[in-house]
Amino acid sequence: MSYTLSGGRINEHEPTSFPCQFCLTNLQCLSDIQRQQHYDRHLGDEPIASTSTSSPKKSVDNSDAEARKGGSSTKDKNNDRFWYPAQNSEPPPNFTPGLIPLLKTHLRISHTQGYTRRAVLCYERAVLVTRKAWDAGWGCGYRNFLMACASLMDQPFQLMYFPLLDDPIPPGVRNLQRIIEDAWKAGFDPEGARDLKKLVGTKTKIGTADIQIAFTFRGIPSRLVEFDLKKKEGGTDILTKWVIEYFSQPHGVVEEINVLRPKTVSEALLGATPVVVTSRMPFILQHDGHSRTIIGYEVNKSGEINLLEFDPSKIMKKSMRQAALDTFASMPLQHNTVPNASTSNAAASLSNKRPATALSLTNSTPLKRSRCDDDAKEDSWIDDDDVVIIDNPHSQGVQEKMHKEKKKADHALATTEVLKFFRLNHRKLGKNKEYQVLYFPMSEPLSAEAKLLPLVNGYAEKLFK
Numbered sequence: 001m002s003y004t005l006s007g008g009r010i011n012e013h014e015p016t017s018f019p020c021q022f023c024l025t026n027l028q029c030l031s032d033i034q035r036q037q038h039y040d041r042h043l044g045d046e047p048i049a050s051t052s053t054s055s056p057k058k059s060v061d062n063s064d065a066e067a068r069k070g071g072s073s074t075k076d077k078n079n080d081r082f083w084y085p086a087q088n089s090e091p092p093p094n095f096t097p098g099l100i101p102l103l104k105t106h107l108r109i110s111h112t113q114g115y116t117r118r119a120v121l122c123y124e125r126a127v128l129v130t131r132k133a134w135d136a137g138w139g140c141g142y143r144n145f146l147m148a149c150a151s152l153m154d155q156p157f158q159l160m161y162f163p164l165l166d167d168p169i170p171p172g173v174r175n176l177q178r179i180i181e182d183a184w185k186a187g188f189d190p191e192g193a194r195d196l197k198k199l200v201g202t203k204t205k206i207g208t209a210d211i212q213i214a215f216t217f218r219g220i221p222s223r224l225v226e227f228d229l230k231k232k233e234g235g236t237d238i239l240t241k242w243v244i245e246y247f248s249q250p251h252g253v254v255e256e257i258n259v260l261r262p263k264t265v266s267e268a269l270l271g272a273t274p275v276v277v278t279s280r281m282p283f284i285l286q287h288d289g290h291s292r293t294i295i296g297y298e299v300n301k302s303g304e305i306n307l308l309e310f311d312p313s314k315i316m317k318k319s320m321r322q323a324a325l326d327t328f329a330s331m332p333l334q335h336n337t338v339p340n341a342s343t344s345n346a347a348a349s350l351s352n353k354r355p356a357t358a359l360s361l362t363n364s365t366p367l368k369r370s371r372c373d374d375d376a377k378e379d380s381w382i383d384d385d386d387v388v389i390i391d392n393p394h395s396q397g398v399q400e401k402m403h404k405e406k407k408k409a410d411h412a413l414a415t416t417e418v419l420k421f422f423r424l425n426h427r428k429l430g431k432n433k434e435y436q437v438l439y440f441p442m443s444e445p446l447s448a449e450a451k452l453l454p455l456v457n458g459y460a461e462k463l464f465k
Contacts, residue, residue: 084150085125096128098328106415111274120247121296122282128310141206142173143312144284147293164219183217207371208286208438219445227435236429240305251442283439287432307424
């Protein structure tokens with residue numbers, strides 16, 4: 001795959017549209033500063049004055065507006081929006097925060113019962129985003145993108161990630177399609193452009209390579225690692241060892257030498273706290289046909305390793321979701337510390353730039369580009385791109401409403417039932433022999449030049465060829 005500009009420059013004649021997500025005014029002709037001022041007026045409840053470059057009543061062109069609406073009603077649009085934990089609005093029904101601390105509680109119970117030897121979890125404010133009826137069958141890649149964005153826009157370590165992901169259009173299913181198409185127009189991923197041709201307004205499936213294009217185009221550093229388990233003895237062990245190494249570090253690139261170094265389960269458990277929440281971002285794991293977000297791992301009493309997942313195709317019981325919402329409502333309002341006792345000085349080190357050292361790149365031929373294919377019923381298109389941005393996180397009113405709806409929330413959820421929902425064991429992993437991982441080293445945002453350096457940024461790293 002090539003990630004360079006076509007002919008070394010952007011095609012200035014390609015039509016582009018940047019509609020405001022509040023009033024649909026076309027902001028294409030405005031500078032970045034003017035766009036920010038436009039959004040600031042919305043957020044400050046100030047009237048939007050008419051300007052010579054943009055009319056407040058002017059909408060996007062008809063074809064783009066039709067693609068955005070996709071036949072959905074205003075009610076449907078308002079019910080499908082992007083959300084991240086720092087907002088004080090209630091999460092949409094398919095967004096569930098509070099699951100990491102809930103999992104921590106039940107993993108501790110499992111440990112006291114002798115079933116779990118150790119468990120390690122990702123960033124505690126990670127959000128599960130599940131499919132809805134309209135994107136069943138094709139939306140897993142988009143939902144995993146939204147899960148990544150929800151954490152990246154909330155984390156306190158790289159604050160510039162938020163504006164990069166939020167502007168000029170915020171995350172969303174339809175907006176992700178537009179971001180990828182804009183990246184194609186800028187010369188990124190000509191192979192993907194030739195393969196997919198058109199995304200906006202379609203039900204086209206996407207994979208980790210397409211998602212990485214979107215993040216790179218927005219300046220967010222990421223790494224795409226490929227595992228070909230057919231060519232390596234040990235089956236899924238090499239993948240699970242990589243996961244353990246990933247969560248053993250507070251941030252940064254996973255070095256192949258550390259993954260390959262022999263390490264026994266006893267060594268991994270030596271002196272360890274039974275259940276640990278880390279500062280690591282969740283990452284996307286894809287095989288041919290489906291993708292999910294990995295949020296940690298568990299070592300059971302037999303020494304077997306289960307990955308812990310947020311699967312966008314799985315819908316949890318209402319009682320479990322309510323327990324997670326109750327947990328989230330009681331969480332601290334600010335990120336004061338890095339919640340990982342095993343990684344000292346993580347908060348300080350995360351603010352420093354980490355060199356991007358690549359894994360094995362000796363084989364330049366990546367595995368076959370794959371995309372997701374959820375086995376579920378498809379439905380009509382509903383827009384997913386409305387985002388509500390509110391400054392004060394967790395207002396008293398929202399917390400009171402969450403507690404009011406709690407009523408008889410089931411805090412006595414069966415631990416076995418909770419853990420079963422999130423476990424991904426080695427038998428399930430072993431059904432596929434090729435995997436791709438997209439993860440975030442949490443280094444400084446990419447410069448314009450760095451976006452165009454595939455080897456430096458680790459595109460299509462081939463691990464254990």
